[in-house]
Amino acid sequence: MHLDRSIMTEFHNKVRPGKVLILLGARRVGKSELIKAYLKDKDESTFLLLSGEDQQTVEVLQERSVVNYARLIGDRKMLIIDEAQKVDEIGLKLKVMVDHFPDVAFIATGSSVFDLTNKLGEPLVGRSNTLMLYPLAQMEFAQKETFVETKSHLEERLILGSYPELTHYKTWIDKEEYLRELTNSYLLRDILEFEGIRRADKIMDILRMLAFQIGREVNVEELAKNAKGISRNTVENYLDLLSKVFIIYKVEGFSRNLRKEITKMNRWYFYDNGIRNAVINNYNKISLRADSGQLWENYIMAERLKFLACSKRHANRYFWRTYDQQEIDLIEEEAAVLRAYEFKWSEKGKTKAPGGWSKAYPDASFNLVNPKNYLDFITT
Template identity: 30%
Template sequence: MIRKLFNKLVQHLSKKEFTILTGARQTGKSTLLNDLRKHCKRNGIPEIFINLENKMLLAELDANPLNLLAYLPNQEVKTIVFLDEIQYLSDPSNFLKLLFDEYNHLLKIVASGSSAFYIDSTFNDSLAGRKRIFNLFTFDFEEYLQLSGKEELWEEAARIKNQPHAKSLRLHELQLEWEGFMLYGGYPAVISEKSIPEKIEMLKEIRDSFIKRDIIESGVQNEVVFYRLFQLLASQTGQLVNINELSNTLQSRNETIQNYIGVMVKCFHISLIRPFYANLRKELVKMPKGYLLDAGLRNSLLNNFTPIHQRLDKGEIWEQAVFRLVVDKFGLDGIRFWRTADGKEIDFVLPDEHPPIAIEAKFDERMAKHKKYQLFTDTYADFQFQFACMQPWSEDFFRKYF
């Protein structure tokens, strides 16, 4: 199937800037590059595909970026150069900068990378105006249904969304699929497995084998502490990330904990969202909140695939799901949260939207009490405040959140 991001990447093929595709391992970046390559072939656009896991090619390009030019099929027409796993280059910044500055008339690079270690301040500064970064996350619910072979269910959800008073005979089916999505997440290899035990095993494989590659490549020295920290963050999703508390719990130095969290962020396993504040002295402005970027990975880290309604942490699972819905709709960069020193909190704040938006996640609508949030709504009257609730389940779920 074709990912939603595909059309944006196709549109960017004609731009002068290089295209950088990032995301966690096993989210489908290589498949997406191959889909773009097929698009080029169908439209007669010259292209080549280089996988930098090929050690000989990697050594050749590391020795001299200009060695790439010998592989171009035509020196008269601009070639799209697909580079898979660009993080393996010893100096991706200089590699891309040199080729852009001297040879952008001959080539356009479309590169993928499984971590953001190469996307540091140096990368962004040296390539300002020369690249655009696209993030590929695990599948969203629409893509989940399509890959599961249940396109007709998504068509039903879309019908509900677009018809304000529509009722559905398939609402229970949609609920079961949504709850499955909240349990097993959006990794394509997991979705493709038909049986529940195989889904769980595939998530364990991603958790243990593929994330271990991130650990090795990032130079993590204490694998046990890294995994224990990852499990702690998974259990505390939506809570403040308190470095001192984590350090004390794991009996590790603050610098180690900060470094390992940085690895998880750069490998797209967790996201830290920062507090929103204006002038209130009581607003807490220091610690971020942490969320995992895939629900299935979180449940695998906790080794808990109990159905949602039987879970003690169903509120956290729902808040995690709302976080991904917000990310998929608005992107990562603009998400904030609001919290005062005495504990009053709004889960998600989007100050840059027009109008600005504030969202509080509550699993059950009966827990949604507007009075608790009056300080925020009085202080920030221009914000559109809303509750995001999973229960009671109805057609309105798809009208509100998709």
């Protein structure tokens, strides 16, 4: 099933002569396919597509000189470098190209922020635009699905996630195998290739612990203790790296300095439920699971993140909890407006905000998101 990616229009708009468009996203979320779709109707003589994972490409780009790059680009109007973080000093090299070839548009894709932003960031200040590509969003599936089909696929997406290639597999077992291969062979590759990282077992231990703590504050000291043999600083470094290869992301606590509000610890979520379940090797159906609430919360958080990004809306996202155990799953702060959301897998749940929240923030809205109404929250 082919689905048009929701960022394609913005992608088109941001490909400009004299600029570098940086496309970021985890491995296998469809960056290369998006590039192919973009180039489909273009004359092959007008662009050059290179891969940073190809040794010949790395060697061709090695000499940082105008003469070398003029020979490489020729009369073409566009240069695309896929997995650009694999090319040493790629930021400086692209700066030379942008400065000396103002009629050429440049595109660089990458699957690791810690490499790509470090290598591209400072040299390309004022010379670049950045877009993020996520696993498929429900608003993208909606191109080809009826309402009934969407509802029938909900359980599968809660468990197997939304990576694009899953649409090419027909059976549940085949999709499980794909997720195992993806998790073991691709997603951690950038971290393990990073200088000084040798403990794949500890990184997986941390991911497993996070997978069981969806919706709860994460104590870094406790992670270090349970991982055994690594320090708090190492755990914090691993969390940072895992977020920069787009496996997990953090949500901070919300506070306006009320004494009872908890803000010192973060909550961590997976960008995709399938990866979360692959990490703990559990692909059981919902009826056989004890973590349906966590699956629901992680799914809704990720889908809302994709929806806001696709809609080009900028909202700060937090959780809220007090020391007397009042809590709300998601607080969005957008243009000084506060919106509170509680996520419940059961369609029966509280319809009123906690008293402490209502008293402290009387102007904020509050909504319950459950399987009955969730599509409004993540698609409109």
